[in-house]
Amino acid sequence: MASNDYIGPYQILNQLGVGTFATVFRALDPRAYRLVALKVLHPHLSNDEQVVARFQQEGRVLQTLRHESIVPVLDTGMAHSRLYLVMELVEGSTLAEALRHEGRYDFSMMLRLLRPVCEALDYCHQQGVIHL
Secondary structure (H helix, E strand, C coil), X not given: CCCCCEECCEEEEEEEEECCCEEEEEEEECCCCEEEEXXXXXXXXXXXXXXXHHHHXXXXXXHHCCCCCCCCEEEEEEEXXXXXXXXXXXXXXXXXXXXXXXXXXXXXXXXXXXXXHHHHHHHHHHCCCCXX
């Protein structure tokens, strides 16, 4: 997808990353005039009923979760036979980038980084959500 392409009302600005099931783009939500992360299911997977059901379930579940360490889902939908999730855009570097730049973290820094992840997973489990 190129800049100025749209998925539903969301204008694609640039690609942020690619995973097994979806591509994530930085996009503009023109209704709220804010930048968002737009996760779009790969086109070749849109005919796989299990993958589609899992993607839709992910969107429904994430919309119910409220935790400071979980990025909120703002919207879900389908446009041009493409399923998507819209999430709050969180700017920053990845762990891999930080490790390349700063080198190996000591134990106390790793605890500071992992604590919010563990707290978010604990919250999900308390809500009946199992993260695989």
